[in-house]
Amino acid sequence: MVTDAETPLIHCEYKDFFYTGSMKKIQFLLAGFILFSSVCSGEACAGKVHTGESKEVSQKALNHAEEPSYCQSLQPSAADRLALPEWVLGSGSVLKRQGCWKSHIHWGELALETVRKHKQFSQERALLLSLASSFFYLGEYAHCLSFAKAAETLSDPKKDWRSIVESLYLQSAVARAKNDGGAVSLAEKALPIIDQQKEPAPFLRGKVLYNLAAALTDGKERNLERAREALVNAETLFKEAGNQYDVVRAVIRLARVNYLQGRYSQALTRLNGIQFQLGPPRTRMLFYQQRAKVLLAMKEWQKAEVDAGKAKELAMALYARKDLDRIALLQKRISERSTVIND
Structure with missing residues (x-):
């Protein structure tokens, strides 16, 4: 089974804003609870950091210095660290494509601390989604799932529909990787959300179709002919977007x-x-x-x-x-x- 859900590589547009009203406060608290309880359940997470991630995972991220030399060349400069959330969101896709997942998590966790401190919920949501895919690639499926669900909880269905779509296909990727079932239905759930929008989102549709095809190829819900059709459509959308990286992945699939x-x-x-x-x-x-x-x-x-x-x-x-x-x-x-x- 291949686990290149791709997740992988999330492109998030974001704006800084502050939530107002009790409902948004409830959403924020609920997201924190989901992230905290999902990641830190059991004796393995007896020690916890205030952001909700386990010390075990944070310690793994600190080992980013062990990554290949090309990863070290992609670390943020002193100036970049003064605006770390913006740097992580801008450079995250490069780090992930190069396989520098520990570096991405290391700097991303620090960026999360900053945006939470300043209550920048839009950036927090974007960071959660971006980091979720790095956890996926490292095989940390529980963390990927908890981050994705926390981001979905922080999302307004009307304003933040892209984030909900991205969260759904990350959840689908985890279900596929764990062979739990439900991967296809989660991917399918994202497609109507895209269709309901006034403006088309062809590249995002391609990502969802790619992940749907992966779910139809691997595990309990195999349907190879339907997977082939979804991949052909995804490849066309990636070509129209000029994204050779995703075209190649579609061909491998x-x-x-x-x-x-x-x-x-x-x-x-x-x-x-x-x-x-x-x-x-x-x-x-x-x-x-x-x-x-x-x-x-x-x-x-x-x-x-x-x-x-x-x-x-x-x-x-x-x-x-x-x-x-x-x-x-x-x-x-x-x-x-x-x-x-x-x-």
């Missing part, structure tokens, strides 16, 4: 559908067609991981072994432990010359 359908030559042709357009390390990891599966199914043992090794190196550099587990199983299948398709 389409190759996965071909692979699961037993159309290995078609899958390999798709993958080879984007080999020199891969970009960020996570995309390269997913590419090599998927191509190794296709090559294994085609009994190209040595080529499959090389690609799986490349995927493992990238996963180790990214600290992507869930992907490392999947790649380890893939390498075991390659060594055993097992071509059984079970993922």
